[in-house]
Amino acid sequence: MRRIACLALLGLAACADLVPPRSSESYYEYRQVSGLDTLSFKWLPSQLPVKIWVADDSPLLPHVVTAIDRWERAFLFGEFRATLVPDSNTADVIVRNTPPVSLLTVSVLSAFAPQCTGETTFELAQGGDALQLPWRIFVWPASNPNANGIETCYAITVTHELGHALGIINPNHTGAQVGDVMYRDPVFNGISERDRATVERLYHGPTTLRPLARTPNPSAR
Amino acid sequence: MRLSILTVLVLAAAPVPAAAQLSVRVGAGATLGNALVSEAIVYDDIISLKTGVAPTLALALGYPVAPRYQLLLEARIASSGMTATSDEGDADLGTLRTIGVTVMAEGPLPYGMRFQIGGGAIKYSPSEATGVFLADAPMKPMVTAGLGWVRALRPGLDLHLGGRWDMHEFTTTTLRQRGWSQAQRINRVAFTIGLERGF
16 A cells, blocks of 8 residues: 555656647748858847837837737747837837938848838848847838828838847748738738747747847937 | 624634634745756757746644644745746746645654645746746646644744645646647645744
C-alpha cells in the first residue's frame, strides 16, 4: 500500500510539458532580397519597449495606439512591446501625418488604400549589416483629410506600416493576401492569422540586420 | 428587518464550536515553482516562461475533526515577476500573482511535526492581460501536501514552520487557441513561518 502511494506521488510529480504547435506554413515572405543579400530585421528583447513618437495633435495618434495593441497581442511571450514617447529625438519609430520629404537614401515600403496612403522608410547603415534608427512612418490623406472613411483608412494603414517597422520588410508584400493587413492595398482592419504566424516566424528565427541606435540631435523634434 | 431576524436565528441555531476548537494560522514565506512553459521549440527558438521566487502570505482556519486531527481551510497569495527567455534574451512580462485556496487534513507526526494533505484550486492573476494570458487567467485544480513543525510560545499561541508542495496543470485559452496542446505540470514548493492562535 505504501509502495502504491509512493508510485502515485511520483506519477503526480513527474514532468509533463505543453507541446507547441507544429511550425505553421501559413505565413508570407517578410524578408527583403537585395541582390545576393537577404535582409531581415526584428527587435531584440534588450531593445524593448520600442519607443514610438507621434504628435499629440496628430489624427494618427489613436490609430498608433490601436496598432501597437494589435501587434503586441499577436505575440505570446512579449516579443514586441512599444510605448509612446513625448520627444521624437529619442524615438525608434517616428510617425507623421504628412508625405515623406526625401526618399533618396532609404528603402521604401508602401501601402495604398482609397482614402489615404502610407509609407515606411528605413536606412541601412554603412556595411549593410545594420539598420540605422529611427524608422519613419508616413500616413497621409490621399486628397481630403475629412473624407468619408478616412479614420478606417488610417487604422488599417497605420497597422500595416507598423508591421513594416516590426520587420516585415518585403517591398513587394510577396505572399500577403487580401485578408492580411500586410497586403499591398490593405483592406483588412486588424491582424489576420497569417499576419500573426508571419511575425511569430520572424521573431523566432535568425535575422541579418541589427538596429543601430540613432545619434541624438537636440534640434530635432 | 425580517431578514435580519432570520439571520440572527439561523446563526443562533448553528452549532457553535466549543472552546479551543477553532484555530487561526497566519504565515509568510516564499514559493518557487517550475516554468509555466518549459523549453518549448518555436521555429528556430527555444522559449521558456518562468516565474521567480514569490513572496507568499498564507491564512488558514483550522477545525478539529478528531483528537489531534483538524481540517484546514487555507488561502495563499504569492506574487513574483514573470520572464520569457529565448535564444535572443529575456523579456520582462510584469507580475504574476497566484491565489490558492485549499482544504486539507492535518494530523500529528513525531517530534512536534504535522502532516497536511488535501486539494483545492489555484487562480492566476497576471498584472497584464497579454501574451499567454490574453484571453483568460485560468483557475486550475491542484493537490497539495506539506509538513509543519509547531512549538508552543505561550498558552493558545504557537509558532508554526511549514513546508508545502503543490501540483497543478497549467494551460490557457490563448495557448489552446494557438495550437498548443497538453498542459505544463507545475510543481511548487513553499516555506512559511507563522503564528497559530487557538480559540
